[in-house]
Amino acid sequence: MDGSHGESAELKPNWKLWLEIDGEYVFGPGAYAILKSIQEEGSITRGAKALAMSYRYCWGLMKRIEVQTGKKPLETFKGGSEGGGGARLTDFGLELMKRYTEIQSRFEELAER
Amino acid sequence: MDGSHGESAELKPNWKLWLEIDGEYVFGPGAYAILKSIQEEGSITRGAKALAMSYRYCWGLMKRIEVQTGKKPLETFKGGSEGGGGARLTDFGLELMKRYTEIQSRFEELAER
Numbered sequence: 467m468d469g470s471h472g473e474s475a476e477l478k479p480n481w482k483l484w485l486e487i488d489g490e491y492v493f494g495p496g497a498y499a500i501l502k503s504i505q506e507e508g509s510i511t512r513g514a515k516a517l518a519m520s521y522r523y524c525w526g527l528m529k530r531i532e533v534q535t536g537k538k539p540l541e542t543f544k545g546g547s548e549g550g551g552g553a554r555l556t557d558f559g560l561e562l563m564k565r566y567t568e569i570q571s572r573f574e575e576l577a578e579r
Numbered sequence: 580m581d582g583s584h585g586e587s588a589e590l591k592p593n594w595k596l597w598l599e600i601d602g603e604y605v606f607g608p609g610a611y612a613i614l615k616s617i618q619e620e621g622s623i624t625r626g627a628k629a630l631a632m633s634y635r636y637c638w639g640l641m642k643r644i645e646v647q648t649g650k651k652p653l654e655t656f657k658g659g660s661e662g663g664g665g666a667r668l669t670d671f672g673l674e675l676m677k678r679y680t681e682i683q684s685r686f687e688e689l690a691e692r
Contacts, residue, residue, distance in 0.1 A: 477598045477605060477648070479682045485590040492590060535590070562590075569592045569690065576685050
């Protein structure tokens with residue numbers, strides 16, 4: 467450690483936040499990053515690539531959320547002008563992101579105090 | 580999953596909170612539980628036993644905190660009327676517990692809303 471800190475080295479709170487159902491982990495920072503990337507990139511393939519994650523991992527995580535909640539966070543479609551199809555967030559997917567960021571930002575406000 | 584939940588299965592926030600210095604993990608739920616147990620039991624040996632943890636693990640965690648922060652969370656003493664000595668929390672140890680529980684309870688209040 468940097469000796470110059472000494473007494474004044476500051477202890478700061480940090481945390482990992484997630485959403486769960488009946489005590490079971492459903493949606494955390496990884497799933498949030500994946501949804502955001504798919505939202506920006508327009509497909510699971512490009513969304514996964516932008517995060518240097520595998521398609522299989524991202525798809526599997528979205529599928530797990532669907533199985534746990536009974537709702538799809540994404541809808542996929544085929545073809546289109548550029549071919550190859552894509553994916554977009556459902557209202558449920560957008561709601562997951564919103565709930566996560568709302569709580570996260572409230573925690574951040576609290577931690578600043 | 581219980582099919583009767585369906586649409587109404589509730590997504591609830593949960594989190595793991597810790598304190599860090601310069602991005603380095605210092606004090607989390609494990610260390611909190613150990614300090615609390617030592618406070619209640621009056622020695623590292625008995626505090627560790629009450630948590631079904633090893634003395635070595637608990638001692639090592641407390642030592643790591645001391646090395647990271649430059650302050651002792653515990654003071655140990657020898658002998659006494661019952662022999663065998665014991666451990667008590669320092670002001671710094673109490674402060675760690677207080678900061679942790681304060682933030683934790685504010686997060687809980689927020690999560691309830």
